[in-house]
Amino acid sequence: xxxxxxxxxxxxxxxxxxxxxxxxxxxxxxxxxxxxxxxxxxxxxxxxxxxxxxxxxxxxxxxxxxxxxxxxxxxxxxxxxxxxxxxxxxxxxxxxxxxxxxxxxxxxxxxxxxxxxxxxxxxxxxxxxxxxxxxxxxxxxxxxxxxxxxxxxxxxxxxxxxxxxxxxxxxxxxxxxxxxxxxxxxxxxxxxxxxxxxxxxxxxxxxxxxxxxxxxxxxxxxxxxxxxxxxxxxxxxxxxxxxxxxxxxxxxxxxxxxxxxxxxxxxxxxxxxxxxxxxxxxxxxxxxxxxxxxxxxxxxxxxxxxxxxxxxxxxxxxxxxxxxxxxxxxxxxxxxxxxxxxxxxxxxxxxxxxxxxxxxxxxxxxxxxxxxxxxxxxxxxxxxxxxxxxxxxxxxxxxxxxxxxxxxxxxxxxxxxxxxxxxxxxxxxxxxxxxxxxxxxxxxxxxxxxxxxxxxxxxxxxxxxxxxxxxxxxxxxxxxxxxxxxxxxxxxxxxxxxxxxxxxxxxxxxxxxxxxxxxxxxxxxxxxxxxxxxxxxxxxxxxxxxxxxxxxxxxxxxxxxxxxxxxxxxxxxxxxxxxxxxxxxxxxxxxxxxxxxxxx
Amino acid sequence: xxxxxxxxxxxxxxxxxxxxxxxxxxxxxxxxxxxxxxxxxxxxxxxxxxxxxxxxxxxxxxxxxxxxxxxxxxxxxxxxxxxxxxxxxxxxxxxxxxxxxxxxxxxxxxxxxxxxxxxxxxxxxxxxxxxxxxxxxxxxxxxxxxxxxxxxxxxxxxxxxxxxxxxxxxxxxxxxxxxxxxxxxxxxxxxxxxxxxxxxxxxxxxxxxxxxxxxxxxxxxxxxxxxxxxxxxxxxxxxxxxxxxxxxxxxxxxxxxxxx
Numbered sequence: 001x002x003x004x005x006x007x008x009x010x011x012x013x014x015x016x017x018x019x020x021x022x023x024x025x026x027x028x029x030x031x032x033x034x035x036x037x038x039x040x041x042x043x044x045x046x047x048x049x050x051x052x053x054x055x056x057x058x059x060x061x062x063x064x065x066x067x068x069x070x071x072x073x074x075x076x077x078x079x080x081x082x083x084x085x086x087x088x089x090x091x092x093x094x095x096x097x098x099x100x101x102x103x104x105x106x107x108x109x110x111x112x113x114x115x116x117x118x119x120x121x122x123x124x125x126x127x128x129x130x131x132x133x134x135x136x137x138x139x140x141x142x143x144x145x146x147x148x149x150x151x152x153x154x155x156x157x158x159x160x161x162x163x164x165x166x167x168x169x170x171x172x173x174x175x176x177x178x179x180x181x182x183x184x185x186x187x188x189x190x191x192x193x194x195x196x197x198x199x200x201x202x203x204x205x206x207x208x209x210x211x212x213x214x215x216x217x218x219x220x221x222x223x224x225x226x227x228x229x230x231x232x233x234x235x236x237x238x239x240x241x242x243x244x245x246x247x248x249x250x251x252x253x254x255x256x257x258x259x260x261x262x263x264x265x266x267x268x269x270x271x272x273x274x275x276x277x278x279x280x281x282x283x284x285x286x287x288x289x290x291x292x293x294x295x296x297x298x299x300x301x302x303x304x305x306x307x308x309x310x311x312x313x314x315x316x317x318x319x320x321x322x323x324x325x326x327x328x329x330x331x332x333x334x335x336x337x338x339x340x341x342x343x344x345x346x347x348x349x350x351x352x353x354x355x356x357x358x359x360x361x362x363x364x365x366x367x368x369x370x371x372x373x374x375x376x377x378x379x380x381x382x383x384x385x386x387x388x389x390x391x392x393x394x395x396x397x398x399x400x401x402x403x404x405x406x407x408x409x410x411x412x413x414x415x416x417x418x419x420x421x422x423x424x425x426x427x428x429x430x431x432x433x434x435x436x437x438x439x440x441x442x443x444x445x446x447x448x449x450x451x452x453x454x455x456x457x458x459x460x461x462x463x464x465x466x467x468x469x470x471x472x473x474x475x476x477x478x479x480x481x482x483x484x485x486x487x488x489x490x491x492x493x494x495x496x497x498x499x500x501x502x503x504x505x506x507x508x509x510x511x512x513x514x515x516x517x518x519x520x521x522x523x524x525x526x527x528x529x530x531x532x533x534x535x536x537x538x539x540x541x542x543x544x545x546x547x548x549x550x551x552x553x554x555x556x557x558x559x560x561x562x563x564x565x566x567x568x569x570x571x572x573x574x575x576x577x578x579x580x581x582x583x584x585x586x587x588x589x590x591x592x593x594x595x596x597x598x599x600x
Numbered sequence: 601x602x603x604x605x606x607x608x609x610x611x612x613x614x615x616x617x618x619x620x621x622x623x624x625x626x627x628x629x630x631x632x633x634x635x636x637x638x639x640x641x642x643x644x645x646x647x648x649x650x651x652x653x654x655x656x657x658x659x660x661x662x663x664x665x666x667x668x669x670x671x672x673x674x675x676x677x678x679x680x681x682x683x684x685x686x687x688x689x690x691x692x693x694x695x696x697x698x699x700x701x702x703x704x705x706x707x708x709x710x711x712x713x714x715x716x717x718x719x720x721x722x723x724x725x726x727x728x729x730x731x732x733x734x735x736x737x738x739x740x741x742x743x744x745x746x747x748x749x750x751x752x753x754x755x756x757x758x759x760x761x762x763x764x765x766x767x768x769x770x771x772x773x774x775x776x777x778x779x780x781x782x783x784x785x786x787x788x789x790x791x792x793x794x795x796x797x798x799x800x801x802x803x804x805x806x807x808x809x810x811x812x813x814x815x816x817x818x819x820x821x822x823x824x825x826x827x828x829x830x831x832x833x834x835x836x837x838x839x840x841x842x843x844x845x846x847x848x849x850x851x852x853x854x855x856x857x858x859x860x
Contacts, residue, residue, distance in 0.1 A: 259721060267715060271703030513699045516660065517760075518688025519716050520681050 021115055023075050023498040027068050028119020028160055029126055030487045034064050035152035036127045037480060040145075060484070063233075063293070067286055069163055071495055074283070076108065076167045078502045080175065083107070087175055101176050105168045112164025120156055124148050134482050196253055200246045207242030210235045215549040228553065240542060241285045248277050248538065265519060265527040272510075272531050276503075277538075283499045284539050287492045291543025291577075294488030296550050299562075299569040301481020303554070304474040306565050309433060312467035314370035317377045318342075319433055320440050321398050321461035322426035324450045332443045333428070336436055340429040346399075347420040352406040353399065356415040357382050366429075367394045385409055398425065398461035401451060425461075433467055440464045489573065493580035496539070500532060500584055504591040515594040524593055532588060536581045544570070605669075606767050606800045607634040607657065612666035614652050614823075626652040627663070628823040634768070637798035639791065641805060641814035643847075649823040650804045651772070657802065658691060658770050659683050671767050688713050692761030692769040692799075696776035698753040700745040700760075707732075707741040710759045717764070731759045735789055751782025755789065762793060769794075771803040775810050787813045808847060812840035819846075 038061050087100060128147035135145075214235035217228045224231065252274045260266055277284065322329055333341075342363045347354045360382035367390055369376045380391045386409045395407060410418070428443075430436040444464060448455050457465045511524055554562040614627040626649045634640050644650045655661040657668060659675050668675050671690060678686055693699075700709050708715075710731065711724040719727075732738045737755050740748055745756070754774060761769050771790065775783035791813050794801050805811050813836065817829040829846055831839045 265716070267704065267708055268701065268712070271701065271708070275703045509699075510701055513701065514712075514716075515684070516658070516687065516693055516699075517713050517716060518684045518686070518691075520684040522681070523684075523716065 021111070023494050024072065024111070024115035025119040025122060026490060026494045027071050028116045028156065029123035030491045031064060031068055031159065032120050032123030032152055032156045033127050033130070033487050034060065034484065035155045036123070036147065036149045037483065039151040039155060040149055063289075065159065067290065067491070068159075070282065070286060071491075072160075072163050072167060073170075075498065076171060079108075079111065080171050084175070084178075097176055101172045104172045104175055108168035108171050109164055112160060112167070116157060116160040116164075119160075120153055123156070124153075130483060130486060131479075134479055196250065200250060203242045203246035204250055207239050207245075207247050210239030210242065212239075214239055218549050219552040221553050221555065232550075232553075236546060237285065237289060240288050240546075241281060243542070244277060244281045244284050244538075249274060252277070265514070265523050268514070269527045269531050272507075272527075273534055276531070276535060279503075280499060280535065283495060284535070287496050288539040288542040288546065290488050290492035290495070291539050292546035292550060294485045294492060295543060295569065295573050296485075296547045297481045297488065298485030298573055299481075299547060299551065299566060300554055301478040301485065302565070302569045303562050304478045304481070308467060308470045308474055310370060310375060311470045312433060312463040313368055313375045315368060315466070316394050316397060316461070316463050317366035317368045317429065318398065318427040318462050319430050319436065320428045320443060320464045322428060322443065323401075323423070323447055325424070325426065326446055326450065328446045329443050332439055332446070335439050336428065337431045338428060339431045340427075342427040342429075344425045344427070345415070345422050346425055347415065347418045347422050348402065348404065349418065349420050351404055352408055353402070353404045354408045354410055354415060354418055354420075355385075356412055357409045358412040360385055360409065365391060365395065367391050382409065398427065400461055401455065401459040428462070433463055437464065437467065441468070485573070489576055492539075493577065496536065497580060497584045497587075500535065501587060501591070504588055508592045511592045512594050521593060525589060528589060528592070529585060532581065532585050536577070536584075540574075540577060604636045605633050606636050606638075606671065607632075607802070608669040609633070609657070610667050610669070612653075612656060612663045612668060614649075614656060614661070615664045626823050627656070630666070630820075630823075630825055632818060632825060634800050634802060636767070636800055637794065639794045639801045639803070639813065639815045641803050641811045641817040642820055643806060643808075643811055643817055643843075644820035645806070648820045650820055652823075653820065654770060654772055654802075654804050658693065659687055685717070688716050689764055690767050692764070692766040694754065694757050694761050694769065694771040694774045696773040698745070698750070698757045698777070700753055700757060702745050705742060705744050706737070706748070706756045709745065709756060710741075710763055712760060713764045727763055728759075731763050734793070735759050735762075749782070751778050751785060754778060754782070754786050758786065758789060758793075762797075762799065765797070766799065768800045768802060771801060771805075773805055773807075774803065775805070775807060780809075783807075783810065808840060808843045811843050812836050817843065 083104075087104070091097065091100060124147055131145055131147060214232045217224060217231040217235065221228045252270055256267060256270050256274075322333070342365075344359050344363075345356050364379040364381065365385050366377050366379050369378065369390075380388060385391045385395060386407050392407060396404070428440075430440070433440075441464070444457060444460055447460060448457065451459075457468060459465075511528075514524055515521075548563075551562045609630055609632050612627055612630045613625070615623050615625050617623040630653065642650055642653065652661065656663050657670070659670075659678070662676065670686075673686065673690075675683070675686065700706075701712070704712070707725075707728050711728045714724045714727065728741065729738070732741055735755050735758060737752065737759060740752055740756060745753055748756070754777075758774075761771075769790075774790070775786060778786060787810060790801055790803075793799055803810065803814065811817055815831050819826045819828070827846075829843065834842065
């Protein structure tokens with residue numbers, strides 16, 4: 001009977017539960033997505049060549065676990081406030097507290113289990129969809145990638161059921177120790193005005209100081225090595241918290257005294273914000289951190305993606321060398337979008353390779369220069385090819401599969417007189433390495449077949465083999481960066497959205513009041529726009545600052561400049577974030593803006 | 601006394617529910633006028649249509665038929681924005697549950713209607729202090745609503761209602777949440793402002809004591825204005841007695857009509 005009652009309760013208030021329910025489902029789905037990668041050892045080992053990766057994933061797991069925990073506790077307390085009145089009524093009608101306690105316990109657990117199961121299923125679907133989408137978009141192949149992972153399902157289930165079990169106990173305890181009258185009246189706790197005490201200033205200062213330490217720790221990654229991550233994590237989380245708890249409140253208090261506040265609804269908006277920020281301190285802290293993690297993950301992922309062509313093309317101007325023009329190779333070459341095709345005759349005597357200078361005059365040899373991640377290609381005059389070290393090196397590397405240790409450039413006549421079998425080097429230069437990669441791969445395979453059995457791709461000359469290797473090495477990192485970035489973004493935005501929407505009920509009264517007092521609807525709307533805007537903006541700005549300093553961590557890994565090309569990931573990310581803001585704004589407006597019209 | 605009409609309610613009917621649904625008539629052909637400077641009470645049992653009437657007068661709801669003229673303005677002709685401005689300038693409100701915004705301090709709460717109209721900060725400050733002085737709540741201005749008592753809250757709310765010097769003040773059970781001493785003080789204040797400023801007051805109440813402060817009382821029953829009672833210069837204690845007697849017969853009649 002009790003179980004039935006619990007079930008009916010949830011069913012009847014489905015609409016109310018929907019907001020927080022969807023939040024729980026999303027958090028379960030994202031937790032699963034993360035675990036699907038984190039528990040997949042073969043995937044991590046097979047695709048990421050850094051030993052750091054598993055540490056990063058351990059940190060990530062713990063962090064996501066904490067965030068999920070806080071989120072669920074929040075969502076739960078919200079669910080409870082919706083139920084308080086009903087529980088009060090049960091007690092007033094003579095329900096025994098022990099039975100009620102069991103009812104609460106069952107309800108919470110039921111919600112937990114249902115949302116975990118649905119979330120898990122959505123998580124599997126999302127993992128598959130996002131995984132495929134990213135692989136396609138990024139043009140990387142991830143081996144051992146499985147959207148369904150039994151161990152991830154297991155971890156997710158255990159983790160969520162455990163959390164909900166604890167949450168059920170907390171709920172039970174909380175409700176049973178509240179006076180019945182308070183349950184029935186369901187008062188929202190009075191909003192006490194903030195007192196500006198000396199401690200606030202200390203907190204504000206402490207916040208800035210802690211952030212400073214955190215930023216320094218990330219910049220000093222070379223001296224602190226692995227310690228810089230935990231130091232930064234603790235100081236930045238605390239610093240962000242203090243900043244919200246004190247600094248922004250002081251700022252708002254100052255703004256309220258200014259002339260700006262007297263205009264329109266500004267003072268009301270500031271008052272709302274002041275109240276909100278205190279109420280939201282923890283949530284905003286989490287959102288800022290998540291924002292930084294998500295944006296950071298995407299930026300780093302893209303950074304690696306950006307590195308691939310640089311690494312591949314940095315040491316040679318040519319994409320692939322064809323040593324033997326077989327029929328298959330010839331046919332494949334017609335499919336390529338070639339920018340240039342150069343063929344040089346070569347004769348090998350002993351360990352020296354001879355080239356015909358006239359050919360180099362007709363078709364100058366090109367070399368690649370890379371500076372600050374920018375690759376420039378220039379031509380080398382025929383007589384310089386063997387003299388200039390860079391040109392010599394690059395010409396060498398194009399024939400790494402031959403045992404050669406000397407290059408000689410001879411005149412046309414001399415070349416003709418050399419008694420050795422002539423072979424040819426056909427150097428292919430395509431318009432886009434990434435686009436031509438599939439065809440180049442086939443040509444490379446055909447070329448490898450012409451050599452001995454043990455020949456490997458790396459032995460072929462040109463950018464393609466390097467590109468392929470870099471893709472294998474960084475593609476995994478990049479993929480995971482994007483994957484986690486999007487997962488974190490979804491999580492943070494639903495956290496914020498959920499928190500804001502759950503307060504809509506209380507706000508409805510205030511806006512209704514303003515309407516009565518004669519506030520125009522446009523004024524109310526603009527007030528809401530600003531209020532939500534600030535709530536989205538603050539963690540956004542703080543998140544971006546965190547990322548900018550956090551990228552210092554990747555200086556040793558990414559070599560040099562992780563800051564190049566920041567705009568792309570930032571713009572993508574901010575657009576997605578803006579989308580969330582607009583959706584939240586739309587729903588919130590629907591919920592709280594009163595609509596009465598004399599003209600029907 | 602000035603005889604200009606402030607509120608003119610003409611044949612107002614309010615029907616809830618769409619035509620193909622089950623309909624419920626909350627107000628039936630209501631007619632009455634309120635003159636400038638008049639203190640009018642509306643009494644009636646719960647469900648009699650008091651709240652519907654007040655909502656329509658306060659431009660928060662729309663009559664199904666008939667029209668409401670406040671000042672010289674037919675309010676059904678106003679657009680959404682004009683309605684907002686109209687509420688901010690011409691109408692003051694007091695509610696049973698105060699409805700102060702707890703995120704603003706009392707001075708800011710009182711000044712809110714002016715802020716909405718874009719009045720300069722210094723001018724608002726001046727007017728807030730002026731009205732606060734009049735209502736004797738100067739000491740409360742820097743405090744927040746949570747820090748003061750119910751009676752004080754209602755005075756702050758009254759100050760907010762009066763700050764824009766409206767033509768009419770709507771009071772919806774203003775003493776409903778107050779103890780008897782606070783209630784008496786608030787009513788005295790309302791009476792005083794009503795007399796000094798010639799602000800018309802329309803008060804909905806079911807408490808005979810509160811009603812005894814009115815000059816005229818309209819009794820509403822099942823959506824219709826049944827009878828009127830006028831003080832005609834009686835002492836308040838006497839008028840209170842008259843109201844009690846009237847209520848007795850009013851209830852009685854109700855019983856009789858039920859039989860028929």
